[in-house]
Amino acid sequence: MSAETTEPAAPHEGEAHESGIGARLNWLRAGVLGANDGIVSTAGLVVGVAGATTDRNAILVAGVAGLFAGALSMAAGEYVSVSTQRDSERALLEKERKELRDMPEDELAELAEIYVEKGLSVDLARQVAQELTDHDALGAHADAELGIDPDNLTNPWHAAWASMIAFTVGALLPLLTITLVAQSARVWVTVVSVALALALTGWSSARLGQSPPRRAVLRNVGGGLLAMAVTYLIGVLFGARI
Template sequence: MATDSTPTEIGPHADEPHDGGFAGRLNWLRAGVLGANDGIVSTAGIVVGVAGATAERDAIVIAGVAGLVAGAISMAAGEYVSVSTQRDAERALLEKERRELLEEPEEELAELAGIYAGKGLDPALALEVAEQLTAHDALGAHAEAELGIDPHDLTSPWAAAWASMLAFTMGALLPLLTIVLVAASARVAVTIVTVTAALALTGFVSARLGGAPPGRAVARNMAGGLFAMLITYAIGTALGTQIG
C-alpha cells in the first residue's frame, strides 16, 4: 500500500506487457495457431482418406498438394474479405466520428465525459479527463471509448491474408510430408500419431494464449482431429474397395 513517504509510481507492472500493440500481436499469434491447426486437420483428413482408398504414393501426393493449395488460398481469400469488410466499416465509423468532432465538439466532449462517468469517475473528474484526452488526440480518444477502435492501428487485409495462408501451409505440410515419407505399411498409423501430437501442441498453445486451462482444449483438439481422420479413412477404404 502506498504511503506519503513511498508514493505509488505511475505506469504498468514491470513484468506485464502493456504496449499498445501487444493485444494485436497476441491476436495475430492466436490466429496463426488456429490457421496452422486448420491446415493440419484438413490436410490430414485428405491424405489419410486417400491412403485408405489406395496405396499409390502419387495419388496421395496429388490429393494432399491440391488440398494444401486450395485450403491456403481459401483461407487467404476468406481472411482478406473478412478483414477488408471490417476495415471498411471501421473507416466509415471513424469518418463519422471526425465529422461529429468537427461539427459538434461540445456534444462529443459531453458524450466522452459521460462514458467515463459511467465507468465510475466523478462527473467533474470525468469531464477533466475527457478534456485532456480530447486536447491530446480527439479522434483517438473518442474512437477508443465510443467504438473500441484504434484509428492508428487498423488491421491490414493483405497482412491478414498472407499470415493465414502461411499458417495454413505450415500446418498442412506436417501430415503431407509424414504420409509421403513413411513406408506404405506404416504411413497411416504414423501420420495419425504425428498429427495427434501436433494437435495436442496447437491446442495447448491456443489455450495458453487465451489464458484458459490447457487440458480441455488439448482433448477437444485431439478428439476433433482423430474423428476427422478416422471418418475420412473409413470412407476412403470403403470407396477404394468398391471402385477397386
C-alpha cells in the same frame, strides 16, 4: 518531516501493457488456428485417400492439391473478411471526425458520460474527457466509443499472408509424413504425428488465451482424430467399390 517521493506505478509482472499488444495476440491466435486448420484438413484428406488406395503418387497429388486449395482459400477468406472490417472501421472513424467537427460539445459530453458510467465522478469525468480530447480528440473518442485505434487498423494483406503461411506450415506435416513413411505404417505414423501436433496447437492457443490447456488439448486432438477416422472409413468404403 522527510518528503516522500512517489514512484510511478510499474506494470505487474506477467501483464502486458504495450501499445498494440491485443492486435499482436490476435495475430498469434490467428496463426495458431491457421496451422491447426492446415493440419486437420490436410490430414483428413490424405488419410482418406490412403484408405482408398496405396498409390503414393495419388496420395501426394491429393495432398498437394488440398494444401494449395486450402491455403489460397484461407488467404482469400481472410483478406475479404479483414477488408470488410477495415472498411467498417474507416467509415466509423470518418463519422466520428464529422461529429467532432460539427458538434464538439455534444461529443465531449458523450465522452464524459462514458467515463461516468465507468465509475468516475461527474467533475473528474469531465476533466478526463477534456484533457484526452485536447491531446488527441479522434483517438480518445474512437477508443472509448468504438473500441478502435485509428493508428492501428487491421491490414487485410498481412492477414491474408499470415493465414496462408500458417495453413501451409500446418499442412506440410501430414502431407510429408504420409508420403515419406513406408506403406505398412504410413497411416498410423501420420495419426500419431498429427495428434502430437494438434496437442501442441491446442496448448499454444490455450496459453495465448490464458485458459487451462488440458481441455483445449483434448478438444483439439479429439476433433482431429475424429476427422481422420471418418475420412479414412469413407476412403476404405469408396476404395472397395472402385
